[in-house]
Amino acid sequence: ALLVLDQVSWAPRGGATVLQGISLAIPEGQVVGICGANGAGKSSLLRLIYRYQRPISGTVRLLGQDIWALDGPEVARRIAAVLQEQPSDLELTVEQIVGLGRLPHQRGPRISQRDHEICAKAMEQMGLAALAKRKLATLSGGERQRAMVARALAQEPEILVLDEPTNHLDIRHQLELLALLRTLGLTVITTLHDLSMAAGFADRIILLHRGMVLADGPPETVMTAEHLSTAFDICAHVDATGARPRFDFHL
Numbered sequence: 001a002l003l004v005l006d007q008v009s010w011a012p013r014g015g016a017t018v019l020q021g022i023s024l025a026i027p028e029g030q031v032v033g034i035c036g037a038n039g040a041g042k043s044s045l046l047r048l049i050y051r052y053q054r055p056i057s058g059t060v061r062l063l064g065q066d067i068w069a070l071d072g073p074e075v076a077r078r079i080a081a082v083l084q085e086q087p088s089d090l091e092l093t094v095e096q097i098v099g100l101g102r103l104p105h106q107r108g109p110r111i112s113q114r115d116h117e118i119c120a121k122a123m124e125q126m127g128l129a130a131l132a133k134r135k136l137a138t139l140s141g142g143e144r145q146r147a148m149v150a151r152a153l154a155q156e157p158e159i160l161v162l163d164e165p166t167n168h169l170d171i172r173h174q175l176e177l178l179a180l181l182r183t184l185g186l187t188v189i190t191t192l193h194d195l196s197m198a199a200g201f202a203d204r205i206i207l208l209h210r211g212m213v214l215a216d217g218p219p220e221t222v223m224t225a226e227h228l229s230t231a232f233d234i235c236a237h238v239d240a241t242g243a244r245p246r247f248d249f250h251l
């Protein structure tokens, strides 16, 4: 497997355990959706994977190597994270933001022709070519979100980690983004709140519940009425007779 989490636990300093005993092996090219209730630990799990937070026990390994034994730029060349934009990003133009994705690859201060081409392609893929000179502050929420994805693509990673990438996107742009993510041939690990979207998109769903893996596997085995009722503390009904599962939820 490309990425292996072995008995990983995490807690904030002095705080209660947020993630406990997480073991996963993610093969190259797999598209993984992480689902679960608010506070289940989805974003915390992603932060361990893109090496922002260190597990308190267990290891996260990339091709057998503990990611904490790799240096920062090496991790950044191999794992890119798409997060919500930061306030400091807002004054930058789209092409500057996307250019930041090339930083871990640059040897000197100069941006090469190849870097330019890679950034142009990433902006093109995300439908941002016409917005290249615009400051992020002037863009709509969806356009900003697409700029953050373009930056990650410019990083040319092996693993793309995304935290709620469909936030702010209208339904067409949600479908387009998920379709694009599938065509990249990358290993994709993303949190998704929309269960129908997750079921239609991911090869594999990891359903978290109170910091532990409640279910892990193909959408049809994970998205059962029983699992969803437990994970979200609701009454779930799943109609699995069609091409895609249909969900019906009530309290």
Ligand SMILES: Nc1ncnc2c1ncn2[C@@H]1O[C@H](COP(=O)(O)OP(=O)(O)OP(=O)(O)O)[C@@H](O)[C@H]1O
Binding pocket: 012, 015, 018, 036, 037, 038, 039, 040, 041, 042, 043, 044, 045
């Ligand atoms: N740095 C931190 N310090 C204290 N508590 C934290 C920290 N990071 C996360 N937590 C707590 O850990 C739990 C899981 O948070 P996390 O953001 O991973 O959940 P999530 O599943 O992504 O939730 P949501 O769907 O609401 O985004 C929450 O109770 C949160 O308050």
